[in-house]
Amino acid sequence: MSPTPKVRVGGLRKAYAGLAAVSGIDFTIAPGEIFGLLGPNGAGKTTTLECLVGLRHPDEGELEICGVDARRHPHEVKQKIGVVLQTTSLQDKITPREALTLFAAFYRQSTPAADLLARFGLVEKADVPVERLSGGQRQRLALALAFVNRPELVFLDEPTTGLDPQSRRELHELILALRRDGHTVLFTTHHLEEAEKLCDRVAIIDRGRIVATGAPRDLVAASREEQSVTIRTSPPLGADVFAALPGLTPVVVDGDTVRFQTKDATATLAALTARLREQRVEIRELTVRKASLEDLFLALTREGEP
Amino acid sequence: MNAVFAHLRISLRLHFRNRMALLYGYLFPVIFLVAFWVLYRHEKVPLLRHMGELLTVAVLGGACFGLPTTLVSERERGVWRRYRLTPVPTWVVVASTALARLFLLVTAGLLQLGLALALGMTWPAHPIALAVAFLFVAFAFIGLGLVIAALADNVPAVQALGQCLFLPMLIIGGVAVPLAALPEWAQHVSAFFPGRYAVEALQAAVNGRGFPGMRFCLLALSLTGVAGLVAGAKLFRWDGQQRFAALRGKAWLLVAIGAWLAVGAVAEWRGRVAIPADLDPARPAPAPVPAPSPSAPPPIASAPVTPIPAPRAATASSPAAVTPNPAPAPVLPVTPAPPWMSITAKDWDGLDYQVPPDHGIVTPMAAPDEEPDEYTKEQVDKVRAKLPTWSPGVDGDDLSCVRNLLYVAAVPDAIQMPVERYLPRVVYQYLLDSYPRENLMKMLTYIALHPLEGPVRDDISELGIEGAAGDPMLVRERAYLYAIKFLARLTGRKSE
Numbered sequence: 001m002s003p004t005p006k007v008r009v010g011g012l013r014k015a016y017a018g019l020a021a022v023s024g025i026d027f028t029i030a031p032g033e034i035f036g037l038l039g040p041n042g043a044g045k046t047t048t049l050e051c052l053v054g055l056r057h058p059d060e061g062e063l064e065i066c067g068v069d070a071r072r073h074p075h076e077v078k079q080k081i082g083v084v085l086q087t088t089s090l091q092d093k094i095t096p097r098e099a100l101t102l103f104a105a106f107y108r109q110s111t112p113a114a115d116l117l118a119r120f121g122l123v124e125k126a127d128v129p130v131e132r133l134s135g136g137q138r139q140r141l142a143l144a145l146a147f148v149n150r151p152e153l154v155f156l157d158e159p160t161t162g163l164d165p166q167s168r169r170e171l172h173e174l175i176l177a178l179r180r181d182g183h184t185v186l187f188t189t190h191h192l193e194e195a196e197k198l199c200d201r202v203a204i205i206d207r208g209r210i211v212a213t214g215a216p217r218d219l220v221a222a223s224r225e226e227q228s229v230t231i232r233t234s235p236p237l238g239a240d241v242f243a244a245l246p247g248l249t250p251v252v253v254d255g256d257t258v259r260f261q262t263k264d265a266t267a268t269l270a271a272l273t274a275r276l277r278e279q280r281v282e283i284r285e286l287t288v289r290k291a292s293l294e295d296l297f298l299a300l301t302r303e304g305e306p
Numbered sequence: 307m308n309a310v311f312a313h314l315r316i317s318l319r320l321h322f323r324n325r326m327a328l329l330y331g332y333l334f335p336v337i338f339l340v341a342f343w344v345l346y347r348h349e350k351v352p353l354l355r356h357m358g359e360l361l362t363v364a365v366l367g368g369a370c371f372g373l374p375t376t377l378v379s380e381r382e383r384g385v386w387r388r389y390r391l392t393p394v395p396t397w398v399v400v401a402s403t404a405l406a407r408l409f410l411l412v413t414a415g416l417l418q419l420g421l422a423l424a425l426g427m428t429w430p431a432h433p434i435a436l437a438v439a440f441l442f443v444a445f446a447f448i449g450l451g452l453v454i455a456a457l458a459d460n461v462p463a464v465q466a467l468g469q470c471l472f473l474p475m476l477i478i479g480g481v482a483v484p485l486a487a488l489p490e491w492a493q494h495v496s497a498f499f500p501g502r503y504a505v506e507a508l509q510a511a512v513n514g515r516g517f518p519g520m521r522f523c524l525l526a527l528s529l530t531g532v533a534g535l536v537a538g539a540k541l542f543r544w545d546g547q548q549r550f551a552a553l554r555g556k557a558w559l560l561v562a563i564g565a566w567l568a569v570g571a572v573a574e575w576r577g578r579v580a581i582p583a584d585l586d587p588a589r590p591a592p593a594p595v596p597a598p599s600p601s602a603p604p605p606i607a608s609a610p611v612t613p614i615p616a617p618r619a620a621t622a623s624s625p626a627a628v629t630p631n632p633a634p635a636p637v638l639p640v641t642p643a644p645p646w647m648s649i650t651a652k653d654w655d656g657l658d659y660q661v662p663p664d665h666g667i668v669t670p671m672a673a674p675d676e677e678p679d680e681y682t683k684e685q686v687d688k689v690r691a692k693l694p695t696w697s698p699g700v701d702g703d704d705l706s707c708v709r710n711l712l713y714v715a716a717v718p719d720a721i722q723m724p725v726e727r728y729l730p731r732v733v734y735q736y737l738l739d740s741y742p743r744e745n746l747m748k749m750l751t752y753i754a755l756h757p758l759e760g761p762v763r764d765d766i767s768e769l770g771i772e773g774a775a776g777d778p779m780l781v782r783e784r785a786y787l788y789a790i791k792f793l794a795r796l797t798g799r800k801s802e
Contacts, residue, residue, distance in 0.1 A: 053391055055387070078392055085387070087384065088388055089383040089385050089387070090385060091320050094320060098319070101312065102313065103392060104312075105313075106309050106389075106393060129323075
């Protein structure tokens with residue numbers, strides 16, 4: 001990647017009351033990339049994003065956004081970025097046109113409200129108070145507000161959470177359009193299909209650390225040699241049954257269903273079925289398939305769990 | 307600057323779209339105005355002596371409730387968090403919100419002023435001083451509003467905190483209850499509340515001395531305002547999730563509290579806390595007084611006043627020297643003739659007989675055949691028996707005696723005692739029995755035309771009536787009203 005990255009994060013740390021939320025994160029985002037930050041709830045995605053956009057002060061680490069030191073010149077960074085938070089709250093009685101005009105006054109450069117209203121499909125609702133807009137319309141307004149200042153880089157924090165399928169699809173279209181227009185986007189999500197569909201690259205984050213980075217395809221390909229096994233039994237099995245079996249990646253027990261990955265499904269299943277027969281455990285369901293991003297995600301983010 | 311104006315414009319637009327905000331901002335000040343107008347309906351010039359209180363109430367309400375409610379509800383919703391993602395600096399949001407509030411306060415103040423003028427109030431004596439004082443008052447209370455917004459975590463907390471400041475300021479802070487009517491400790495407490503200085507400054511502009519009378523107040527208001535702005539800006543929170551208790555730099559709150567304490571301490575040190583007998587700032591002397599013609603309406607507080615707090619020693623203090631018989635007192639050979647001698651029928655005909663009705667709260671007077679209850683009757687009888695030997699009513703010159711006797715009716719009325727309806731009747735009868743009719747009419751007319759002459763007698767405990775009104779002007783006013791009421795009967799304007 002020869003051009004200057006739009007985001008360069010190095011050794012980012014942030015703790016709340018002594019509890020580390022983010023403990024040493026590094027990544028870069030190239031211009032024009034759609035970058036996904038994946039992770040379960042509480043992994044540190046939102047904290048990382050809030051440090052990047054200037055809502056929180058990191059305890060440690062380097063943040064360079066659009067070539068500007070974000071810790072030293074947060075206001076300069078804000079001139080160049082657009083942000084959509086999980087929820088965007090505006091005054092009940094403000095109209096989309098008024099909100100766009102107001103926000104335009106906060107920046108050095110701006111796009112006229114009329115253009116944004118047209119681009120985000122809000123022309124008919126331009127003069128309707130926000131309190132009377134639907135969830136999808138509000139989300140489009142939140143996006144329009146993020147584009148008021150013609151940003152070089154856009155941050156989206158779980159933008160599709162809480163949207164109905166129709167609005168979600170519209171939003172996906174919008175993000176894909178951003179990619180076509182050459183925008184750089186960072187977004188956080190816990191929807192894996194969304195990340196697979198939209199992102200050029202993803203970083204999987206768990207307990208404050210990045211556990212994997214790469215293009216979704218590559219990450220999945222890397223784990224292609226692994227197979228994912230799901231087994232449902234009666235009575236349910238404990239994790240101890242699997243401890244003695246060879247070549248297993250972490251075992252996930254969920255009620256009477258157990259999921260694990262193995263490089264040699266035939267050998268592992270032979271050993272397992274022998275043991276189940278000894279213990280007179282009945283197999284209710286058994287599936288073996290190639291690993292997906294979701295399996296990778298689960299495997300990476302469940303590691304070391306009790 | 308562009309951002310300030312954009313946010314100011316939107317703040318105002320949104321305010322005028324919010325019905326509740328309009329109710330708080332404009333209806334409440336009007337309700338207060340009407341209430342004061344009804345309460346003080348018998349005053350000569352409607353509302354003139356209460357404009358300071360009314361404007362202060364309007365500003366205080368807007369600042370204690372309106373401003374912080376807007377700020378806290380927007381913060382709670384997350385509006386500010388969204389602003390925080392833009393490069394807009396804190397001061398832009400704070401300044402434009404404060405400016406919007408200032409505009410709303412000014413319009414509410416003008417509304418009150420316009421209504422008061424429509425109800426018959428005279429034009430303020432010092433309009434420019436009034437505008438300046440109003441800006442200072444608004445500034446001080448906007449600072450207070452910012453501190454409340456910083457302290458309150460949510461809108462109910464704004465209401466609670468606001469009431470904690472609003473009500474004490476109204477009741478013992480000299481805003482809605484005249485300071486002179488309060489006990490001394492409350493007058494000291496009021497020195498630590500900015501509301502008192504707000505009323506004083508505004509009132510000085512409406513019917514007082516203007517700028518010279520408001521220097522200390524303006525200083526006190528600017529100090530509390532600056533401290534509030536500094537503390538409010540320093541304690542400013544973007545995030546509704548953030549609790550005040552968890553905030554760093556809470557010590558900035560001490561700046562705001564420190565300013566109130568400092569102002570109070572300086573006021574105490576300069577000895578401007580207790581209300582001097584005739585310098586009640588809540589009831590300052592109306593400055594513009596019509597020509598002092600005897601036929602002009604009696605100016606309540608216009609004549610130069612020599613306060614004599616202690617009861618004047620009677621010339622012949624021995625009770626033995628007093629004639630026990632309530633026969634007409636001998637006219638003492640005074641040279642030159644006492645001033646009331648020159649009063650003529652033209653003078654009492656020129657008096658204003660528009661006084662509160664006999665059955666009202668102000669200066670009530672029982673009908674001749676009205677019987678008090680058992681306990682009250684006992685008190686009335688006691689006073690009737692003691693009057694002939696009551697030194698202030700019999701010793702000294704006739705005019706002083708008549709005036710002192712009027713206070714026997716005025717004091718219980720000012721305190722609103724149960725006997726207030728019956729004692730005026732006793733006093734009236736006693737006066738009729740003691741003085742030739744014409745002399746009595748002349749003296750009463752003279753007193754009505756010179757209501758501020760002579761010492762106020764706010765203590766009639768020797769007659770068995772305990773208590774004092776504490777407000778010399780109030781007692782003088784009531785004595786004046788009774789003089790008019792008695793004259794109305796003596797001149798046949800009122801028949802019984």
